[in-house]
Amino acid sequence: MYMFLPFLIALGTVLSTIVGKKKLSYILWLILLVISLFWFKHHATDQLNLSF
Amino acid sequence: MATSINVTKDNELARELNTISLFVISAALLVAFYYQLALFSLPCPLCLLQRVGLILIGCGFLFNVRFGIKSAHYGIALIGCVVTGSISARQMFLHILPGDPGYGSPFLGLHFYTWALLSSIIAVVAIAVMMMLSKERPTTEETISLPLLGKISMVLFSLMIVANLISTVLECGVGQCADNPTFYLLLGH
Numbered sequence: 001m002y003m004f005l006p007f008l009i010a011l012g013t014v015l016s017t018i019v020g021k022k023k024l025s026y027i028l029w030l031i032l033l034v035i036s037l038f039w040f041k042h043h044a045t046d047q048l049n050l051s052f
Numbered sequence: 053m054a055t056s057i058n059v060t061k062d063n064e065l066a067r068e069l070n071t072i073s074l075f076v077i078s079a080a081l082l083v084a085f086y087y088q089l090a091l092f093s094l095p096c097p098l099c100l101l102q103r104v105g106l107i108l109i110g111c112g113f114l115f116n117v118r119f120g121i122k123s124a125h126y127g128i129a130l131i132g133c134v135v136t137g138s139i140s141a142r143q144m145f146l147h148i149l150p151g152d153p154g155y156g157s158p159f160l161g162l163h164f165y166t167w168a169l170l171s172s173i174i175a176v177v178a179i180a181v182m183m184m185l186s187k188e189r190p191t192t193e194e195t196i197s198l199p200l201l202g203k204i205s206m207v208l209f210s211l212m213i214v215a216n217l218i219s220t221v222l223e224c225g226v227g228q229c230a231d232n233p234t235f236y237l238l239l240g241h
């Protein structure tokens with residue numbers, strides 16, 4: 001997966017926050033959250049040989 | 053107008069605590085970055101995602117500093133804590149078996165993913181305390197005057213994200229990162 005993408009969106013979130021675009025900041029943060037979870041699911045593939 | 057000024061003053065402590073928290077998140081990112089550069093310890097995909105998790109938490113503090121104190125912003129930071137905690141717990145379980153040397157260099161006796169899990173738990177407690185000390189009142193954009201320290205914390209946080217963005221592009225290019233990266237893809241070593 002494009003590992004730079006979350007950082008790019010995070011940068012967009014921070015910049016939009018600094019310039020005061022509230023709604024855009026919230027939307028970008030939400031996109032960042034979804035991408036992070038999706039990337040996590042993509043990279044957590046190995047079965048853990050552990051008992052819970 | 054007088055009420056608006058009081059609103060800002062009321063939450064001065066909460067704003068300061070959020071500014072400090074934003075500095076702490078930037079410091080955590082800086083330490084991870086220092087280890088990456090000084091010890092040539094390249095971050096794996098899960099390690100990078102934990103940094104993204106810290107940034108998700110930091111965004112909640114950033115929103116409080118920039119847009120004013122809101123419980124929604126604390127909620128944002130808390131969701132970031134859960135994401136960071138989940139990713140770091142997953143990596144900790146990958147290396148938890150006896151005899152496993154773990155991934156990367158340890159910092160003060162613990163690996164970075166363990167620190168990330170501890171940090172997210174500590175952050176939950178810190179946010180709970182900050183919520184107790186915050187007063188949520190209706191505010192408008194005009195009432196928010198940004199102190200110098202708040203501006204510095206925002207700039208530092210942005211710089212850490214830019215640094216991570218550049219290093220990730222250098223390490224992984226524009227594609228997927230290797231599971232155990234040993235060299236910077238774009239630098240060739």
